[in-house]
Amino acid sequence: AxxxxxxxxxxxxxxxxxxxxxxxxxxxxxxxxxxxxxxxxxxxxxxxxxxxxxxxxxxxxxxxxxxxxxxxxxxxxxxxxxxxxxxxxxxxxxxxxxxxxxxxxxxxxxxxxxxxxxxxxxxxxxxxxHPEKLTDMSDLAFLTAQDLNRSLVRASNILFGYRDTTVMDAYLPTLDTIITTLNNFPELELVIEAHTDDVGGDDYNLALSQGRASSVEAHLLEKGIAATRIRGIGFGEQHPIANNSEAEGRRLNRRVEFRFHVKREEQANAAHD
Structure with a gap:
């Protein structure tokens, strides 16, 4: 044996x-x-x-x-x-x-x-x-603030032109969904994270992603969302979710993610209710 x-x-x-x-x-x-x-x-x-x-x-x-x-x-x-x-x-x-x-x-x-x-x-x-709660954009209208707390909404479709930081018009309805969600739940805050594939230099990709995150942030500010509730951050190629050696993987890595969270004071109040 x-x-x-x-x-x-x-x-x-x-x-x-x-x-x-x-x-x-x-x-x-x-x-x-x-x-x-x-x-x-x-x-x-x-x-x-x-x-x-x-x-x-x-x-x-x-x-x-x-x-x-x-x-x-x-x-x-x-x-x-x-x-x-x-x-x-x-x-x-x-x-x-x-x-x-x-x-x-x-x-x-x-x-x-x-x-x-x-x-x-x-x-x-x-x-x-903490494990991420991946949420579909189409479900936002049916969720509560607590459902959305620590949730991640991922947009992998083409939001920007090649090497461009301006949000394409075709993507604006998606941002309207995000804006509606924030208006419905004043206790929610949002982090906008922009990511790239690994084509190009590290510094270039970091700057490109920051420009894109800031562009989305600026659009939300123009629509009346308070600056204290949102933050745009570009991470460049730091956080891939797919293989950059394949075209499909690179496409998936070129994305914007929306991370919702309940304000900390709101969490504290809920914990004591």
């Missing part, structure tokens, strides 16, 4: 309710007990379903900043030799976040977390990434 073995990791955790810090301890294959802390994102004011928790992933956040930081910043010089930097925007905290690594298992994050600390990111912490 053949004997097989597998590594078993025993984990324990507790949460400090005041600041949302979760301290995890586990015993590795050599019997050593290790521990580290991770931070649940502010969106955790709403409980995750069991299915969402199974889909949740973790990342090591290096730091968060109210000002955007270029990925060429000297602070990333050493860490980029080991891991790619992932830039996101957290609308609840109102900050850009910079992280490395993604995994479903907290134990898998320990090696990354340890390396990050060695490279002197002393404020780094493991963060939970």
């Amino acid at each position: 053949r004997c097989s073995s597998r590594r078993i990791v025993v984990m324990d955790r507790y949460k400090e309710e005041e600041d949302g810090v979760v301290v995890v301890t586990y015993q590795d294959a050599r019997g050593l007990v290790r521990s580290f802390a991770y931070q649940e994102l502010p969106q955790d004011e709403y409980a995750l379903t069991e299915e969402e928790l199974q889909d949740a992933q973790f990342t090591v956040e290096l730091f968060a900043s109210t000002e955007r930081v270029a990925l060429s910043d000297p602070r990333f010089l050493e860490i980029r030799k080991h891991y790619p930097i992932l830039e996101r925007f957290d609308p609840v905290r109102g900050k850009y976040t910079y992280s490395v690594g993604e995994a479903k298992d907290l134990a898998e994050m320990y090696a990354i977390y340890r390396k990050v600390k060695e490279l002197q990111f002393m404020e780094a912490e493991v963060m939970m990434i």
